[in-house]
Amino acid sequence: MSQLSTEVVAKKQMTERKRMWKHIRKYKALYIMSIPGILYFFIFKYVPMAGSIIAFQDYNIFAGFTDSPWVGFQHFIAMFDNPDIFNIIKNTFVISFYDIIFNFPASIILALLLNELRVVLYKRVIQTIVYMPHFLSWVIISGLFMTILSPSNGIVNSFIEWMGFDHIYFFGSEQYTRPILISSGVWQSIGWGTIIYLAALSGINPELYEAAEVDGANRWQQTMKITLPSLLPTITILFLLQIGQFLDFGFERVYTFLNPLNGGTGHIIDTYIYEVGLQSAQYSLTTAMGLFKSLIGLFLLFIANFLSRKATGNSLY
Structure with missing residues (x-):
């Protein structure tokens, strides 16, 4: 009986293996196109994970990974001290x-508003304008905001003084x-996220809107009953x-805006890692902080994925 079961399992595995290779041969062009992406994640995401052992060593750049002494959780303890x-x-x-409260819904709202525009040229122009800042570096963006919010000649402070109030030193508070x-x-x-949601909106069957319109649903009701439920899988992911x-949150996004006057509420883990790790050469301590940050993010992802699967049925896995 056991021999028969083994033969059945072996035949089943062989069938599945043949089906898998048949699928690969059928879509071999797509698999070949995915190789650069796989190599990118493997080389730049997975291979560097081996460097996490520095967090448990008193790392010396001349001794390397193999000869640096092990110190256990000493750097984690020092981090919280x-x-x-x-x-x-x-x-x-x-x-x-x-950022999640204000930034994440902004792209959804803008995509819904653009989706209601009927003049295609006007829609494309607005979409291009809001997408352009995505190509700017944070150095340029911080420079623009410093100019706009300048206490001497910034447009915001000029308006505040025109209203009869004193100017505000935004970057000094x-x-x-x-x-x-x-x-x-x-x-x-906001422009980058809008493109993703507009792509998802284009996949909604227009017959659903036609049927809702026949039933007397207005645009708001169609948005709440058709558009948002159809966008829910994309929003969840x-x-x-x-x-x-x-x-x-991003090192460049914060560091370019900081100065000695506003660092108290602006310094984050990434900027601290830069100052302690690169400027003070405490590589083991900052690796411990980076590992701590990654573990917290992984834990939050598991919790959010579990709650999403229970509440909406959509999840990453």
Whole structure:
């Protein structure tokens, strides 16, 4: 009986193997096209993960991985012994939370508004304009915001003084650091997210809208009953991907806006890693911080994915 079961399992595995190779031969062009992407992630994402062992060593660049002494969790303990670390983690959580609250829905709202435009040329022009900031570096974006918010000749302060109020030194006060970081992020990325949602909107069957219109549904009802439910899988995937990068707010996005006057509410884990790791050459400590950040992001992704699968039926896996 056991021999018969083994033969059945072997035949089943052979059939599945033949089906897999048949599928690969059929779509071999797509598999070949995916090779550069696979190599990119393997070389630049998976191979560098081996460097995480530095977090458990007293790493010496001359001794290398093999000869550097092991110290266990000493660097993790030292990380939390730093009195500034809790303020830095708090800043990272708060800024990332605000980014999700304001930045993530902005692309959805703009895509819905553009989708309602009937003049195609006008729609394309607006879409191009809002997408252009995505190609600008954060150095240029920070320079633009510094010029616009300048206390001497910035357009915002000129308007404030025209209204009869005193000018505001936005980059010299900690209370404006987070709003500037979030608003600049919305301006830079809203066009990219809009393209993704417009692509998803183009895949909705127009017959659904025609049937709803026959039933007397107005545009708002069609949006709530057809558009948003159809966009829900795309929204869920992009939201889960952003949750996975919750603590990875971006070094350039923050560092270019910081100065000694506004760093109290702007310093995040990435900027701290740069200052301690590269400027002070404490590679093991900053690797421990990076590993801690990645583990927190992975944990949040698992939780969000589980809740999404229970609530909406959509998830990453």
